[in-house]
Amino acid sequence: MTVNMKKPRRGSKQKTAVFNAARKLANHPTAQEIFFKAKEEIMSISFSTVYRNLGILVDDGDLITITSSGSEAHYDDNIENHCHVQCRNCGKVRDLDVPAVDFSGILPSEASGFTVDGVCVTFTGTCNNCREKTDSKGEQR
Ligand SMILES: [Zn+2]
Ligand SMILES: [Zn+2]
Incomplete structure:
Protein backbone atom coordinates (compact mmCIF):
# COMPACT_ATOMS: atom_id res chain seq x y z
CA MET A 1 0.00 0.00 0.00
CA THR A 2 1.33 3.41 -0.88
CA VAL A 3 1.10 5.90 1.95
CA ASN A 4 0.70 9.48 0.92
CA MET A 5 2.96 11.55 3.13
CA LYS A 6 1.96 14.83 1.53
CA LYS A 7 1.82 17.66 4.03
CA PRO A 8 -1.14 20.03 4.12
CA ARG A 9 -0.39 23.08 2.03
CA ARG A 10 -2.14 25.98 3.73
CA GLY A 11 -0.68 25.47 7.15
CA SER A 12 -2.24 26.41 10.41
CA LYS A 13 -1.40 24.64 13.61
CA GLN A 14 -5.00 23.49 13.98
CA LYS A 15 -5.17 22.15 10.45
CA THR A 16 -1.96 20.17 10.91
CA ALA A 17 -3.31 18.73 14.16
CA VAL A 18 -6.55 17.73 12.45
CA PHE A 19 -4.69 16.14 9.54
CA ASN A 20 -2.34 14.27 11.88
CA ALA A 21 -5.30 13.02 13.91
CA ALA A 22 -7.06 11.72 10.81
CA ARG A 23 -3.87 10.01 9.66
CA LYS A 24 -3.14 8.40 13.02
CA LEU A 25 -6.67 7.05 13.35
CA ALA A 26 -6.36 5.63 9.83
CA ASN A 27 -9.50 3.53 9.78
CA HIS A 28 -11.92 6.06 8.30
CA PRO A 29 -12.66 8.06 11.45
CA THR A 30 -15.65 10.34 11.90
CA ALA A 31 -15.28 14.04 12.69
CA GLN A 32 -16.05 13.21 16.32
CA GLU A 33 -13.24 10.65 16.53
CA ILE A 34 -10.82 13.06 14.85
CA PHE A 35 -11.89 15.74 17.32
CA PHE A 36 -10.92 13.60 20.32
CA LYS A 37 -7.61 12.63 18.71
CA ALA A 38 -6.78 16.24 17.75
CA LYS A 39 -7.36 17.21 21.38
CA GLU A 40 -4.29 15.15 22.30
CA GLU A 41 -2.26 17.64 20.27
CA ILE A 42 -4.19 20.86 20.96
CA MET A 43 -6.19 20.51 24.13
CA SER A 44 -8.21 23.68 23.55
CA ILE A 45 -9.27 22.84 19.98
CA SER A 46 -13.03 23.04 19.48
CA PHE A 47 -15.23 20.70 17.48
CA SER A 48 -16.19 23.48 15.07
CA THR A 49 -12.50 24.21 14.40
CA VAL A 50 -11.90 20.54 13.71
CA TYR A 51 -14.93 20.38 11.45
CA ARG A 52 -13.95 23.53 9.54
CA ASN A 53 -10.41 22.26 9.01
CA LEU A 54 -11.69 18.89 7.83
CA GLY A 55 -13.61 20.80 5.16
CA ILE A 56 -10.46 22.65 4.11
CA LEU A 57 -8.44 19.42 4.01
CA VAL A 58 -11.09 17.81 1.80
CA ASP A 59 -11.16 20.88 -0.47
CA ASP A 60 -7.39 20.76 -0.74
CA GLY A 61 -7.48 17.08 -1.64
CA ASP A 62 -5.59 15.96 1.46
CA LEU A 63 -8.51 13.90 2.74
CA ILE A 64 -11.53 12.32 1.14
CA THR A 65 -14.95 11.84 2.72
CA ILE A 66 -17.08 8.76 2.59
CA THR A 67 -20.70 9.65 3.11
CA SER A 68 -23.92 7.78 2.87
CA SER A 69 -27.43 8.69 3.83
CA GLY A 70 -28.25 8.04 7.45
CA SER A 71 -24.69 7.95 8.73
CA GLU A 72 -22.14 10.61 9.49
CA ALA A 73 -19.23 11.34 7.19
CA HIS A 74 -16.06 9.32 7.52
CA TYR A 75 -12.67 10.73 6.57
CA ASP A 76 -9.89 8.92 4.78
CA ASP A 77 -6.28 10.02 4.40
CA ASN A 78 -5.78 7.50 1.60
CA ILE A 79 -6.65 9.66 -1.39
CA GLU A 80 -5.81 6.99 -3.96
ZN1 LIG B 1 -21.81 -2.82 11.81
ZN1 LIG C 1 -10.29 4.05 2.54
Whole structure:
Protein backbone atom coordinates (compact mmCIF):
# COMPACT_ATOMS: atom_id res chain seq x y z
CA MET A 1 0.00 0.00 0.00
CA THR A 2 1.33 3.41 -0.88
CA VAL A 3 1.10 5.90 1.95
CA ASN A 4 0.70 9.48 0.92
CA MET A 5 2.96 11.55 3.13
CA LYS A 6 1.96 14.83 1.53
CA LYS A 7 1.82 17.66 4.03
CA PRO A 8 -1.14 20.03 4.12
CA ARG A 9 -0.39 23.08 2.03
CA ARG A 10 -2.14 25.98 3.73
CA GLY A 11 -0.68 25.47 7.15
CA SER A 12 -2.24 26.41 10.41
CA LYS A 13 -1.40 24.64 13.61
CA GLN A 14 -5.00 23.49 13.98
CA LYS A 15 -5.17 22.15 10.45
CA THR A 16 -1.96 20.17 10.91
CA ALA A 17 -3.31 18.73 14.16
CA VAL A 18 -6.55 17.73 12.45
CA PHE A 19 -4.69 16.14 9.54
CA ASN A 20 -2.34 14.27 11.88
CA ALA A 21 -5.30 13.02 13.91
CA ALA A 22 -7.06 11.72 10.81
CA ARG A 23 -3.87 10.01 9.66
CA LYS A 24 -3.14 8.40 13.02
CA LEU A 25 -6.67 7.05 13.35
CA ALA A 26 -6.36 5.63 9.83
CA ASN A 27 -9.50 3.53 9.78
CA HIS A 28 -11.92 6.06 8.30
CA PRO A 29 -12.66 8.06 11.45
CA THR A 30 -15.65 10.34 11.90
CA ALA A 31 -15.28 14.04 12.69
CA GLN A 32 -16.05 13.21 16.32
CA GLU A 33 -13.24 10.65 16.53
CA ILE A 34 -10.82 13.06 14.85
CA PHE A 35 -11.89 15.74 17.32
CA PHE A 36 -10.92 13.60 20.32
CA LYS A 37 -7.61 12.63 18.71
CA ALA A 38 -6.78 16.24 17.75
CA LYS A 39 -7.36 17.21 21.38
CA GLU A 40 -4.29 15.15 22.30
CA GLU A 41 -2.26 17.64 20.27
CA ILE A 42 -4.19 20.86 20.96
CA MET A 43 -6.19 20.51 24.13
CA SER A 44 -8.21 23.68 23.55
CA ILE A 45 -9.27 22.84 19.98
CA SER A 46 -13.03 23.04 19.48
CA PHE A 47 -15.23 20.70 17.48
CA SER A 48 -16.19 23.48 15.07
CA THR A 49 -12.50 24.21 14.40
CA VAL A 50 -11.90 20.54 13.71
CA TYR A 51 -14.93 20.38 11.45
CA ARG A 52 -13.95 23.53 9.54
CA ASN A 53 -10.41 22.26 9.01
CA LEU A 54 -11.69 18.89 7.83
CA GLY A 55 -13.61 20.80 5.16
CA ILE A 56 -10.46 22.65 4.11
CA LEU A 57 -8.44 19.42 4.01
CA VAL A 58 -11.09 17.81 1.80
CA ASP A 59 -11.16 20.88 -0.47
CA ASP A 60 -7.39 20.76 -0.74
CA GLY A 61 -7.48 17.08 -1.64
CA ASP A 62 -5.59 15.96 1.46
CA LEU A 63 -8.51 13.90 2.74
CA ILE A 64 -11.53 12.32 1.14
CA THR A 65 -14.95 11.84 2.72
CA ILE A 66 -17.08 8.76 2.59
CA THR A 67 -20.70 9.65 3.11
CA SER A 68 -23.92 7.78 2.87
CA SER A 69 -27.43 8.69 3.83
CA GLY A 70 -28.25 8.04 7.45
CA SER A 71 -24.69 7.95 8.73
CA GLU A 72 -22.14 10.61 9.49
CA ALA A 73 -19.23 11.34 7.19
CA HIS A 74 -16.06 9.32 7.52
CA TYR A 75 -12.67 10.73 6.57
CA ASP A 76 -9.89 8.92 4.78
CA ASP A 77 -6.28 10.02 4.40
CA ASN A 78 -5.78 7.50 1.60
CA ILE A 79 -6.65 9.66 -1.39
CA GLU A 80 -5.81 6.99 -3.96
CA ASN A 81 -8.76 5.56 -5.85
CA HIS A 82 -9.92 2.65 -3.72
CA CYS A 83 -13.17 0.97 -2.82
CA HIS A 84 -14.93 0.87 0.53
CA VAL A 85 -17.46 -1.27 2.25
CA GLN A 86 -19.77 0.28 4.81
CA CYS A 87 -21.96 -1.36 7.41
CA ARG A 88 -25.58 -0.27 7.06
CA ASN A 89 -26.15 -0.85 10.74
CA CYS A 90 -23.29 0.91 12.57
CA GLY A 91 -21.84 2.94 9.70
CA LYS A 92 -18.34 1.47 10.07
CA VAL A 93 -16.19 1.88 6.96
CA ARG A 94 -13.39 -0.39 5.82
CA ASP A 95 -11.18 -0.45 2.75
CA LEU A 96 -12.10 -3.16 0.33
CA ASP A 97 -9.12 -4.92 -1.16
CA VAL A 98 -10.41 -5.25 -4.69
CA PRO A 99 -9.07 -3.66 -7.85
CA ALA A 100 -10.32 -0.10 -8.29
CA VAL A 101 -13.24 -0.02 -10.68
CA ASP A 102 -12.32 1.15 -14.15
CA PHE A 103 -14.53 4.07 -15.09
CA SER A 104 -12.48 5.13 -18.09
CA GLY A 105 -15.35 4.46 -20.51
CA ILE A 106 -17.72 6.69 -18.56
CA LEU A 107 -17.85 10.45 -18.97
CA PRO A 108 -19.57 11.75 -15.81
CA SER A 109 -18.61 15.37 -16.50
CA GLU A 110 -20.45 15.31 -19.81
CA ALA A 111 -23.43 13.48 -18.39
CA SER A 112 -23.85 15.72 -15.35
CA GLY A 113 -22.40 19.08 -16.29
CA PHE A 114 -20.32 18.84 -13.12
CA THR A 115 -16.59 19.08 -13.08
CA VAL A 116 -16.00 15.51 -11.97
CA ASP A 117 -12.55 14.92 -10.53
CA GLY A 118 -12.93 11.77 -8.52
CA VAL A 119 -14.85 8.60 -7.99
CA CYS A 120 -15.54 6.61 -4.88
CA VAL A 121 -17.21 3.23 -4.80
CA THR A 122 -18.81 2.17 -1.54
CA PHE A 123 -20.36 -1.24 -1.12
CA THR A 124 -22.83 -1.64 1.71
CA GLY A 125 -23.56 -4.58 3.95
CA THR A 126 -23.47 -5.75 7.55
CA CYS A 127 -20.19 -5.95 9.44
CA ASN A 128 -19.12 -8.98 11.51
CA ASN A 129 -19.96 -7.29 14.81
CA CYS A 130 -23.45 -6.34 13.77
CA ARG A 131 -24.09 -9.73 12.22
CA GLU A 132 -23.06 -11.47 15.45
CA LYS A 133 -25.42 -9.25 17.43
CA THR A 134 -28.24 -10.02 15.06
CA ASP A 135 -27.48 -13.74 15.12
CA SER A 136 -27.38 -13.90 18.92
CA LYS A 137 -30.83 -12.34 19.05
CA GLY A 138 -31.98 -15.08 16.76
CA GLU A 139 -33.09 -12.64 14.09
CA GLN A 140 -32.01 -14.23 10.88
CA ARG A 141 -32.09 -12.09 7.80
ZN1 LIG B 1 -21.81 -2.82 11.81
ZN1 LIG C 1 -10.29 4.05 2.54
